[in-house]
Amino acid sequence: MTTTRHDQGDTAPASARGCPxxxxxxxxxxxxxxxxxxxxxxxxxxxxxxxxxLEPGVHAWLLLDYQENLTLLQQPHLFSRDTRHWREAVxxxxxxxxxxxxxxxxxxxxxxxxxEHARLRTPIMDALARVDMTEVAHTVRLLxxxxxxxxxxAGVADLIGEYAGRLPVLVVNRLFGLPDSYGHMLxxxxxxxxxxxxxxxxxxxxxxxxxxxxxxxxxxDKPGPDLATWMLEHPVGLAPDEVAYQAAxxxxxSHMPTTHLIGNTMRTLLTDDRIRSAHAxxxxxxxxxxxxxxWTDTPFQILAGRIALQDVRIGQARIRAGDAxxxxxxxxxxxxxxxxxxxxxxxxAAVGSRAHLVFGAGPHSCPARGLGRLVASTAVDxxxxxxxxxxxxxxxxxxxxxxxxxxRGLRELPVTFTPGSPVGRGSAPTRQTARVPAVAEExxxxxxxxxxxxxxxxxxxx
Ligand code: HEM
Numbered sequence: 001m002t003t004t005r006h007d008q009g010d011t012a013p014a015s016a017r018g019c020p021x022x023x024x025x026x027x028x029x030x031x032x033x034x035x036x037x038x039x040x041x042x043x044x045x046x047x048x049x050x051x052x053x054l055e056p057g058v059h060a061w062l063l064l065d066y067q068e069n070l071t072l073l074q075q076p077h078l079f080s081r082d083t084r085h086w087r088e089a090v091x092x093x094x095x096x097x098x099x100x101x102x103x104x105x106x107x108x109x110x111x112x113x114x115x116e117h118a119r120l121r122t123p124i125m126d127a128l129a130r131v132d133m134t135e136v137a138h139t140v141r142l143l144x145x146x147x148x149x150x151x152x153x154a155g156v157a158d159l160i161g162e163y164a165g166r167l168p169v170l171v172v173n174r175l176f177g178l179p180d181s182y183g184h185m186l187x188x189x190x191x192x193x194x195x196x197x198x199x200x201x202x203x204x205x206x207x208x209x210x211x212x213x214x215x216x217x218x219x220x221d222k223p224g225p226d227l228a229t230w231m232l233e234h235p236v237g238l239a240p241d242e243v244a245y246q247a248a249x250x251x252x253x254s255h256m257p258t259t260h261l262i263g264n265t266m267r268t269l270l271t272d273d274r275i276r277s278a279h280a281x282x283x284x285x286x287x288x289x290x291x292x293x294x295w296t297d298t299p300f301q302i303l304a305g306r307i308a309l310q311d312v313r314i315g316q317a318r319i320r321a322g323d324a325x326x327x328x329x330x331x332x333x334x335x336x337x338x339x340x341x342x343x344x345x346x347x348x349a350a351v352g353s354r355a356h357l358v359f360g361a362g363p364h365s366c367p368a369r370g371l372g373r374l375v376a377s378t379a380v381d382x383x384x385x386x387x388x389x390x391x392x393x394x395x396x397x398x399x400x401x402x403x404x405x406x407x408r409g410l411r412e413l414p415v416t417f418t419p420g421s422p423v424g425r426g427s428a429p430t431r432q433t434a435r436v437p438a439v440a441e442e443x444x445x446x447x448x449x450x451x452x453x454x455x456x457x458x459x460x461x462x
Contacts, residue, residue, distance in 0.1 A: 023051045023059060027055050043331070046315070049068065049315050057093070058088065062325075062326045064331040065337065066337060073357070073364070078310065081112065082105070083104065086305070106248075108248070108249040109364075126230065127227045127231050128367055149422035149423060152421065152422060157414075159266055160413045164260075164262035167262070170183040185457040192204035214449035217240070218446075219232055254368065260410070261290065261293065262379045264297040278346065298408055300406065302327065303327035303406070305324050306324070306327070329358065333357070338355075389416075389417050393415055393416045
């Protein structure tokens with residue numbers, strides 16, 4: 001990447017100013033096979049960086065090469081994570097409160113730079129470091145078994161809607177020290193936020209804010225051994241509303257990527273005979289399988305918004321200070337310079353490297369990759385162990401991707417399997433799960449903000 005200062009009057013190329021013929025739209029229908037062919041075409045046309053349109057009239061640069069993407073992530077002094085520097089926002093064309101979630105701005109670590117980033121990220125890191133991963137492994141297993149118990153007798157299930165879409169949020173809710181009913185409520189709210197009903201999505205966003213404000217208020221009143229309490233007690237001294245924003249970040253940063261990592265891994269197992277038999281014969285461990293999927297079927301195809309702090313040249317493109325740049329993770333993984341490494345002749349899996357960009361890089365890289373991997377690997381293992389004769393219920397080409405420029409995952413994953421019996425670990429803890437720090441359900445929710453929210457949700461009867 002070359003960094004070049006330009007004269008004041010210098011303008012971006014016509015393509016970056018939104019000339020319709022030049023700019024590629026990233027919104028609208030996602031092709032069934034994903035956008036692999038699009039990345040190749042953009043690379044041929046534009047080199048390492050291409051002008052794209054995120055939604056009508058909202059332009060950005062998409063980085064396509066692996067090395068350029070890595071450099072972008074690792075140079076916060078040139079590329080800010082603070083979207084308030086974005087020219088579209090500065091000049092009033094984009095309202096940061098209403099734009100696409102990943103291009104918006106909130107007072108959380110994800111949107112901060114430098115010392116402010118460190119102030120907000122340190123309590124998150126330190127709270128996560130206090131989590132007992134052995135306990136969490138039991139918890140994830142228990143919650144995954146409960147999910148499978150709910151559908152095992154039927155012999156059919158949607159592994160996104162009934163399993164992968166719910167498990168990650170239940171785990172994080174437990175780490176906040178709340179009963180599972182609050183996690184189910186949060187799961188329903190998240191589904192509505194990403195659903196296609198705009199009025200329901202707006203209502204769900206408001207109620208999620210109440211969940212986090214209520215969580216922090218309850219923990220300030222009754223501290224416990226949980227992430228929210230540890231962030232409240234942290235010597236950095238975050239205000240309660242700041243803790244609520246960091247807790248909200250933990251849920252939003254963890255839920256969908258983990259869901260789609262589980263979903264994409266199951267899709268790979270169900271459609272790639274070589275990978276399935278290598279995994280079944282223990283030649284390919286679940287963790288190596290996850291890395292293979294993170295290279296080849298990444299749950300994030302694009303990572304959002306860095307803002308150029310000064311004029312730079314990348315390839316032939318002149319990026320101006322204030323332009324938005326997108327991290328093209330899927331495109332980077334298909335860069336001929338690094339292309340997935342050679343496949344292992346025995347297993348067919350991409351080998352030799354965990355250098356995929358799925359957990360980011362640089363100062364904002366995921367502080368919970370171990371937790372994310374633990375949830376995903378346990379989720380995949382439980383399905384393999386519990387569902388005999390597992391197969392897709394539809395031809396692979398009928399599987400539909402979520403309509404997102406950022407995420408790459410399935411809307412549904414319909415499967416059939418041999419009907420089984422529940423193991424009932426949720427209601428009667430076995431010796432293996434007895435140490436799980438479950439929080440007892442409340443018959444009558446307390447009369448605080450969080451309790452009132454739960455009563456509202458129970459009233460919906462969902
Ligand atoms: C497979 C699962 C996960 C994936 C693929 C993933 C991926 C990522 C990526 C790519 C980033 C960097 C974002 C950026 O640079 O713009 C990130 C940041 C973050 N992730 Fe994860 N994540 C996962 C699970 C989790 C979990 C389980 C948690 C916590 C419970 C978590 C908490 C966070 C937080 C707080 C940040 C922001 C860090 C910062 O800005 O300093 N993630 N994650």
